[in-house]
Amino acid sequence: MGSNKVMDQVWPLRAQWADGELRLGGFDVTQLAATFGTPVYVLDEDDFRARCAAWTTAFPDADVHYGGKAFLAPAVVGWLRELGLSLDVCSGGELAVAQRGGMPPERVVFHGNNKSVAEIERAVGWGIGCLVLDSFDEVERVARAARGCGIRQAVMVRVKPGVDAATHAAWATGGEGTKFGLSMASGEAAEAVRRVLAEPSLELVGLHSHIGSQIFDLGSFGTAAERMVAFLRAVEHEHGVAIGRLDLGGGLGVHYLPGEKEAPTPAQLAEVLRAVVPEDVQLALEPGRSIVAPTTVALYQVGTVKGRYLSVDGGMSDNPRPATYGSAYTAVLASRTSDALPADFTVVGKHCETGDILVDGIDLPGDVRPGDLIAIPCSGAYQRSAASNYNQVPRPPVVSVRDGVAREIVRRETEEDLLRLFV
Ligand SMILES: Cc1ncc(COP(=O)(O)O)c(C=O)c1O
Ligand SMILES: N[C@@H](CCCC[NH3+])C(=O)O
Numbered sequence: 001m002g003s004n005k006v007m008d009q010v011w012p013l014r015a016q017w018a019d020g021e022l023r024l025g026g027f028d029v030t031q032l033a034a035t036f037g038t039p040v041y042v043l044d045e046d047d048f049r050a051r052c053a054a055w056t057t058a059f060p061d062a063d064v065h066y067g068g069k070a071f072l073a074p075a076v077v078g079w080l081r082e083l084g085l086s087l088d089v090c091s092g093g094e095l096a097v098a099q100r101g102g103m104p105p106e107r108v109v110f111h112g113n114n115k116s117v118a119e120i121e122r123a124v125g126w127g128i129g130c131l132v133l134d135s136f137d138e139v140e141r142v143a144r145a146a147r148g149c150g151i152r153q154a155v156m157v158r159v160k161p162g163v164d165a166a167t168h169a170a171w172a173t174g175g176e177g178t179k180f181g182l183s184m185a186s187g188e189a190a191e192a193v194r195r196v197l198a199e200p201s202l203e204l205v206g207l208h209s210h211i212g213s214q215i216f217d218l219g220s221f222g223t224a225a226e227r228m229v230a231f232l233r234a235v236e237h238e239h240g241v242a243i244g245r246l247d248l249g250g251g252l253g254v255h256y257l258p259g260e261k262e263a264p265t266p267a268q269l270a271e272v273l274r275a276v277v278p279e280d281v282q283l284a285l286e287p288g289r290s291i292v293a294p295t296t297v298a299l300y301q302v303g304t305v306k307g308r309y310l311s312v313d314g315g316m317s318d319n320p321r322p323a324t325y326g327s328a329y330t331a332v333l334a335s336r337t338s339d340a341l342p343a344d345f346t347v348v349g350k351h352c353e354t355g356d357i358l359v360d361g362i363d364l365p366g367d368v369r370p371g372d373l374i375a376i377p378c379s380g381a382y383q384r385s386a387a388s389n390y391n392q393v394p395r396p397p398v399v400s401v402r403d404g405v406a407r408e409i410v411r412r413e414t415e416e417d418l419l420r421l422f423v
Helices: 029-036 045-058 074-083 092-100 117-126 136-149 188-197 218-239 266-274 289-295 321-325 415-419
Strands: 016-018 021-024 040-044 063-067 086-089 108-110 130-133 153-160 202-208 245-247 282-285 296-306 309-312 342-348 357-365 373-376 398-402 405-410
Touching: 021 029, 029 040, 029 296, 029 373, 029 398, 029 405, 040 045, 040 289, 040 405, 045 063, 045 074, 045 266, 045 289, 045 398, 074 086, 074 092, 074 405, 086 092, 092 108, 092 117, 108 117, 117 130, 117 136, 130 136, 130 202, 136 153, 136 188, 136 202, 153 188, 188 202, 188 218, 202 218, 218 245, 218 266, 289 296, 321 357, 357 373
Parallel strands: 040 398, 063 086, 063 282, 086 108, 108 130, 130 153, 153 202, 202 245, 245 282, 309 342
Antiparallel strands: 016 021, 040 296, 296 309, 296 373, 342 357, 398 405
8 A cells, every 4th residue: 555546646635645645735634534534535725726727827828616416615716816717607506606705797697598587587697797598588588687787798609510519428428319419500599699689688698518427538528619610700790790719618528546547638629629620719617527537535433344235324315426426436445554355345325225336446554444444536526516415314524734734614414304394
């Protein structure tokens, strides 16, 4: 067990193996577990900041909107604000977190295929930077809300570019079959543009596409960009207007397992897009997973060891990804070293389903025992943000570590929190 087991891209940049245990942001995992309990999500704030900087450096002239759905908290909003990033939200709840975190409204973009009238009115009334229109219904609804506020609302139209990028079917959003956006091929998107331009209370500032999430093939981003640029030029030609902005969404993939070849970087994506997007078009991007996933490690305590089953104190309620999508993770014994021969374990949670598996088949020291801490890296995206209270299990906290300070940015949920919902 050497330090090399935390040198892989799946770990936060400053994860170390020191004095026989895993250290995150300068804190031993046993210390973090003693202070905050387990399960706990530990987020390395410096790593988060460095990954944001990698995007803004790779795209110095673009607007980088962090995809808040991956993981959002008011503290995160504060970091984004400081770092000059903007924010993409897709619900009233995410909007509320943006507001709590003090994000200026003009730096927020609101997505979603079914924003409620109340959400639209709230966003417009707040002075939100932009709404991304996803249907003809929304063209009318947002126009009405803007008229009601006596303003002209900046909007984009979400377009299906017809790009089927290689990823899990549930995360692919660029093809004709998706529920998101309006079809370029069928003429629906062009019709939406016409309707927007006919509404005096709407200002068409750009076009938007997002081809999906966890995508490694840069060529797919390039193809989508080419189609969107061609569409943008066609719209400009048809209507004699300049559409200054192209938002190409998020979706850059990360690796969850050690030893895989390096994931594509923002700089590599920038190279591909620079070759396609003309200089007079302002680019916007919406990375979520690629910023936050590798910054965070999930820490669990082993409760029971039964044959190959290693049961920990969390599970599918705090990380639904393996049970939902069959997503693969790695895990390490984090609280001590061991010379015991490795054995093949299945790390399972405490929920009442056989499918409540966190890591399906992993070599861990054969003497792993109750009380040990297990760390699962690359746990920052779509885990705590997608957590549930299945089996009335309270959701774990998120602790950020930086500069010798470890603090809860999302506190642990309590049973009182759960009981407060019942009438
Ligand atoms: C519109 C939009 N933008 C950005 C994102 C963020 O994607 P990712 O976390 O894969 O970067 C998503 C989620 O897939 C999305 O739906
Ligand atoms: N929830 C998915 C990603 C969804 C992408 C959101 N638009 C995941 O866990 O990877």
